[in-house]
Structures are given as structure tokens and as C-alpha cells.
Amino acid sequence: xxxPLAGIRVIEIGxxxxxxxxxxxxxxxxxxxxxxxxxxxxxxxxxxxHMVGEHNAYFASLNxxxxxxxxxxASEMGRTELGRLISSARALLTNLRPSAIRKLGLTYDDLxxxxxxxxxxxxxxxxxxxxxxxxxxxxxxxxxxxxxxNLTGDPDGPPTKTGYSAVDNSAGIMGAVGLLAKLVEGKGGxxxxxxxxxxxxxxxxxxxxxxxxxxxxxxIERSSHPYIVPAQIFPTRDGWVTLFxxxxxxxxxxxxxxxxxHWLTDPRFATMAGRRSNRALVLGEIEAALANHGxxxxxxxxxxxxxxxxxxETMEQALASEHVRAxxxxxxxxxxxxLRVVGNPIKISGMEEGFAPPxxxxxxxxxxxxxxx
Numbered sequence: 001x002x003x004p005l006a007g008i009r010v011i012e013i014g015x016x017x018x019x020x021x022x023x024x025x026x027x028x029x030x031x032x033x034x035x036x037x038x039x040x041x042x043x044x045x046x047x048x049x050h051m052v053g054e055h056n057a058y059f060a061s062l063n064x065x066x067x068x069x070x071x072x073x074a075s076e077m078g079r080t081e082l083g084r085l086i087s088s089a090r091a092l093l094t095n096l097r098p099s100a101i102r103k104l105g106l107t108y109d110d111l112x113x114x115x116x117x118x119x120x121x122x123x124x125x126x127x128x129x130x131x132x133x134x135x136x137x138x139x140x141x142x143x144x145x146x147x148x149x150n151l152t153g154d155p156d157g158p159p160t161k162t163g164y165s166a167v168d169n170s171a172g173i174m175g176a177v178g179l180l181a182k183l184v185e186g187k188g189g190x191x192x193x194x195x196x197x198x199x200x201x202x203x204x205x206x207x208x209x210x211x212x213x214x215x216x217x218x219x220i221e222r223s224s225h226p227y228i229v230p231a232q233i234f235p236t237r238d239g240w241v242t243l244f245x246x247x248x249x250x251x252x253x254x255x256x257x258x259x260x261x262h263w264l265t266d267p268r269f270a271t272m273a274g275r276r277s278n279r280a281l282v283l284g285e286i287e288a289a290l291a292n293h294g295x296x297x298x299x300x301x302x303x304x305x306x307x308x309x310x311x312x313e314t315m316e317q318a319l320a321s322e323h324v325r326a327x328x329x330x331x332x333x334x335x336x337x338x339l340r341v342v343g344n345p346i347k348i349s350g351m352e353e354g355f356a357p358p359x360x361x362x363x364x365x366x367x368x369x370x371x372x373x
Contacts, residue, residue: 003030003351008183009089010034011082012066013073013106015042017139017165018123018195019095020062021172026179027065028344030351034085034367035068041361053337060339060358068359069368073104081368083114091179093121098133108190119182120190123175127194137195139167146199147217151206155219170202171195224283229275233312234287239295240312243286248272253305258289333357 009032012023020035020042027033035042048058069085072078086092094106101107101122108120122128125137143149143161153160171193178191200207206226209215217226225231231244245251248271255263263269263285268278275282290298295311302309313321319342324330327347333339333355344353 002354003028004348006030008032008091009085010179011036011085011089011092013092013094013096013104014123015095016044016047017062017168018172018175019093020044021169022093022095022121022123022175022179023066024062024064025172025176025344025346028353028355029346029348033066034089034364035063035066035359036071036073036082036085037068037361039070039072041070045361052339053335054360055339055358061341063358064333064341065356066359067364067367068362069365070362071368079105083111085367086111086114086118089115089118090183091119091121093123093175093179095123097136098122098124098128101128108188112188115188117186117188119179119188121175121179121193122191123171123193123195125195127197128190128192130194130196132196139165139195142167142195142199146196147203148199151217151219153219154221167195167199171198174198224279227276228272229279229282230286232283234290236290236295236298237292241290241295241298242310242312244308246272246308250305250307251275254302254307257301257305257307258293260285260289328353331355 005026008026008030010023010026012019012033012035014020014023014035023033023035042059042063044059044062045056048056050057052060071081073082092106092111094101096104096106101124102110105111106120107122107128108118111118111120124133125142126132126135140149140161143152143166144159148166149159149161152162175191175193178193182189182191203217206217209226210217220226220232222232222234225244228244228246231246233240233242243254245254251270251272252264255261255269266274268274269282269285299309299311318324319330327343329343329345331341331343331353333341335357339357341355343355
């Protein structure tokens with residue numbers, strides 16, 4: 001592997017999404033990521049109904065560029081085998097439950113005798129120390145408990161989860177950030193990442209409004225921003241368009257282009273404060289003004305003016321976009337049956353990207369026999 005993390009060995013003891021995604025980010029940047037699996041493998045190897053040759057599509061999306069060894073961590077021999085791997089590693093990351101992490105001896109205090117410079121990253125639902133620590137935690141549950149689910153959807157509808165695994169992915173990224181911070185510091189130690197904490201931190205200005213002004217966060221129709229008007233989706237003749245107009249200068253350009261010059265002189269429309277105070281009136285008039293225009297037409301007319309506008313596209317449309325082609329965000333891994341994957345979002349000058357297929361279970365078992373060297 002090439003990349004800024006080349007030469008750094010990371011041991012991943014993870015399953016499903018959060019831990020493996022964290023490990024894949026590091027592997028894409030050049031780290032040697034050794035995935036330690038139980039004899040029956042990561043459950044992610046069996047999640048998807050779709051197979052691409054020998055690869056389960058779910059597992060493949062999270063485990064490229066890694067190596068796989070099988071170790072029974074509950075056995076004395078397994079703990080010795082893991083210790084030998086750790087002696088040559090810079091980091092260990094895991095997303096097991098805190099009780100399992102402690103039982104298997106996967107904290108820094110447990111492992112520092114093998115390698116005092118080791119960085120141990122624990123990715124858990126509620127942290128290693130919390131009244132909630134041993135509660136089961138999945139993406140859905142954390143969205144429900146942190147207010148994310150209650151904030152998502154239309155006001156008259158039910159609480160709604162995000163359309164993808166926002167918690168697992170966000171926590172995986174935070175795990176990589178914490179690990180890299182310790183590597184830069186050059187010291188071993190424990191990094192403790194809780195999914196719950198990560199999602200609270202991402203509520204930033206909404207949480208700040210409650211903590212400092214007592215403002216209750218709420219769902220607003222059509223994904224509207226609580227302070228900025230207009231900043232939401234609007235129906236068009238043939239679909240939906242997203243508008244996000246933060247500055248009065250862009251508002252003037254928008255109003256002129258859609259032929260609503262009176263918006264520039266009416267104080268209820270002309271300023272950010274006026275629009276916020278008269279939200280229902282303003283949004284109603286915008287909706288009426290856009291209803292007979294097509295989405296592509298509006299995007300083509302408003303984009304050159306600097307107005308933030310976009311059609312609401314499907315994931316399939318996004319994957320086929322000109323941007324994705326230019327940025328190499330869909331890659332193909334060669335094999336008997338080619339495997340298509342979403343690319344590495346971190347683009348670094350001089351780094352040559354390359355993707356190896358996800359490992360077969362235990363494919364790199366020789367690493368254990370060699371003592372991790």
C-alpha cells in the first residue's frame with residue numbers, strides 16, 4: 001500500500017459497519033489493517049443477499065484493502081497470537097461491547113505490556129464508562145435516543161431515521177480522527193468513542209440554542225432550516241428543488257430571475273430577518289412562483305447567478321454523475337467478477353489510489369504463525 005499511513009499496522013477487531021468502516025478509511029490511506037475474525041467470520045460476510053463472485057456485497061463495501069486472520073480471542077493461545085500481532089502494531093480498534101472488550105482484554109491497560117506505544121480505540125454505543133454502557137446499541141437506537149430521529153421527517157409524520165447509517169459512519173470517522181491524533185502525539189493510550197456522544201456533538205447549533213436560549217428543536221415541514229428562509233425543498237412541475245439562500249444579495253438575484261420584483265421592496269421579503277419573521281407567507285409565495293417550472297430549468301437558470309440550488313436526486317443518479325466520474329468516486333476492483341465500490345473521499349496530493357479486494361476469511365493466517373512480523 002502507498003499513502004501517508006504506509007508502514008503503520010492497525011489491528012481491527014470489528015464487525016458489521018462502524019469498526020470496519022473506520023478500519024477501511026485507514027487502509028485506504030495506506031495503513032496495513034489486519035482484520036481479526038472469529039472462526040465463523042464477521043457477521044457482515046452474511047448480511048447482504050447480493051454476492052459479487054465470492055464476495056458478499058455488504059462486507060465488500062466496508063473491508064477492501066485489508067488482511068484477514070482467524071483468532072479465537074477467548075482462548076489462551078488466541079490471546080498470545082493477538083499479543084504477537086500487537087507487538088508490531090501501532091493501533092488496535094474494536095467495536096465490541098464494553099463488557100466484551102474488557103473480557104477479551106482489548107483495552108490499553110490490558111495490552112500495554114505487549115506494546116506501550118499502542119493506541120487502542122474503543123467504538124461503543126455509550127462509551128467504556130457510562131450508566132448506559134452495557135445497553136445494546138445500534139444506529140437506529142442511538143438515533144432514537146439522541147433526538148436525531150425525533151428531528152427528522154415532516155411535523156405531522158412519525159419520527160424518522162436517516163436514510164443511511166449516519167451514526168455508525170460518523171462514529172467510524174471520529175474513531176479514525178482520535179486514532180490519528182494519538183499517532184501524531186506519538187504516545188500510546190486509550191481512545192474512547194461513544195456513538196451517543198458523536199451524534200450529540202453533531203447537533204451543535206440546535207443543542208446550543210436549547211442550552212443557552214431554551215429554544216426547543218422541532219421538525220419543520222419540507223426539511224426547512226430553523227433560521228434561514230428559504231432553505232428547504234420545494235415542489236416543481238416535475239419533481240423537487242432545494243433552495244438555500246443565506247444572503248440578501250443572492251435573494252435579490254433569485255427574485256429577479258423568477259420575476260418577483262416586489263419581493264425586493266416588501267420588507268416582509270427583502271431581508272433575512274423579514275423572511276424569517278414571515279416564514280409562512282414567504283414560503284407560500286415561493287412555492288407558487290416555482291410550481292410551473294421544471295427542476296432542471298430552475299437549476300440551469302439559478303446556478304450561474306450563484307444561488308445555491310439543486311434538484312433532489314436519487315442515489316443511483318448521484319453514482320452516475322459527472323462529479324463522481326471526475327473525482328473517481330466509483331472504482332472497480334479487478335477479479336473474476338469485477339467488484340464496483342465507492343471510492344476514497346480523502347484525496348491527497350501525490351497519493352496513488354489503489355483498491356484491493358476484501359480478504360477471504362483467514363486469508364492471511366500466515367501473519368499469526370510468523371508472530372506478526
